[in-house]
Structures are given as C-alpha cells and as structure tokens.
Amino acid sequence: MTASTQAIPAGTDPRRPPGDLAIWIFILAELGVFAVFFAAYAFTRMNHVELFNQYQQHLDRRAALINTLALITSSYFVVRAVAAIREDNPRHCVNWLLAAVSMGLVFVVVKLGEYHHHFVVEGVNLSTNTFYMFYISLTFFHFMHVIMGMVILSAVAVMAKKGKYSAREHTGVETGASYWHMVDLVWLILFPLVYVMR
C-alpha cells in the first residue's frame, strides 16, 4: 500500500467532514427539502398573514420549548459520545449515545401529546386550513427524521457496545452523529418560524 492509499484514521483528514461522505450527500438533500418547505411556508404566509398569526396562537409553545431543549441536549450528548470514542472510551460513548436517544424519546412523547391535542381534541387535519397544512406537514416530516435518528443512534450504540469502534476507527459514530445534528439543525429553524415569528 502506498502512502497515498493508506487508511487515514477517522476525523483526521481536514478536507473531509466527519463521518461517511455518503451521509453528507444525504444530509444536503434533506436540508434542501426542508429549505424549500421553510420558504414555501414563509411565502404562503405573505397572503394569509392574519390566518397564520391567529392559528399560531393555538400551538403549544411550551411543548415546543421542551422539544427544542431536548434536541439541543441530545445533540450535546452526541458530541460527548464522539469525544469519548476519540479518547478511546467506548463505554462512555455508549452511555452518551443512550442519553441522547432518551432525549429523543422525550421529543417523541411531547410531540405525540401535541398531535393528540390537535388531531383528537381539536379535530384538526391537513385540510383544516393552510396554516395547519404546513404545521402538520413540516412537523410530521421532521418527526419521522427524529425517529430515524433514534434508530441510527441506537444501532451505533449497539455497535459501540460490541467494541466495533475505537479512537482509530469510529467513522460509524461520526456518521450517526452528523445525521442527528442535522435533525437538531432543522428544528432550530422550524421552532421560531412556526411557533414564534409573527
């Protein structure tokens, strides 16, 4: 093997983002879709300002706050998980990952409570009005990403528990972490846009 083809330990090539390059292509595609969603929400709102402002008040901002804090905290836990494996401490890596998944679970439970209130108690659906169409589409699309992220982080935790990752090889941990941060990143724009800005 020549010097140019020798394996580079994960996270040491300064020209490559952390994790598998394929996940970054996927992340960029997902971010592109959410960007279109956000722009569509904002430009549709232009013609329905009063409707959007009125029904925005029906949303549970406290639940959204809890969910924002849960996602930020889970992202922080994932950062610590990556740090732990880089320090060759798989046991701590597993613990941080499980803590991150538990924060994801908080998000899911709170969001389901929110949906129960809107769908069952208020009888809202996609055709109720334009605001709720965007609210349901945007938040549910993001909700599915949270579920997928939790599955990915759980799988990474299982692999870490089995000793598949080390300080030298932990691309899988960084790949899962990058996806989870993307889920957090999208919510950081979604929360103020849908729940606060008016």
Place this chain on the structure above:
Amino acid sequence: MSGKKTTLGLRPCTWVYLFLMTFTFVTFLVGQMGLSGLTVSLLILLLALIKGELVGYYFMGLGRVKGLWHWPVFIWLFIPGILIGTAFYLAS
C-alpha cells in the same frame, strides 16, 4: 470541537450548549410576551441562524474542515434565511 481544552473548566462544546439553551429561552420568551412585527421577527430569525451556525461549526465539526465542506451548513442557513426574511419583509 469536543476536545478536552477547557475555558473556566468547561469544554468548548459545553459553552456552545449553554449559548444554545440561552438563545432558545430568549426566543421562547419573545413568543410568550406576544412580541410581533418585522423587527422582532428578523431578530428571532437571526438568533436562529446563529444557533444553526453554532451547531454546524462546533457540533457537526465543520469548523475544523478545510475547503468546500466547511461551508454547506452556512450556505444552507443563508439561503432559507434570506428567503424567510424577504417573505416576512414583504408581508409587513
């Protein structure tokens, strides 16, 4: 970003986490106070974009990456940021 170098005993990622939590509470309080209008909306949007950049730069680790891959999150935040800001400006 997640290294052991500390400031006041905290890792850099912990400082970023505390900033993110603080900015989130500010955003929530603006909503609870019922503040509205173009200026408030644009400030809240700016706060969200800063939070996004902090996540991209520090949590995702793009701050350490050289070249093209340093920029995707910044560009992603910039484009929807401009579009959302323009839409709110036109609606005001």
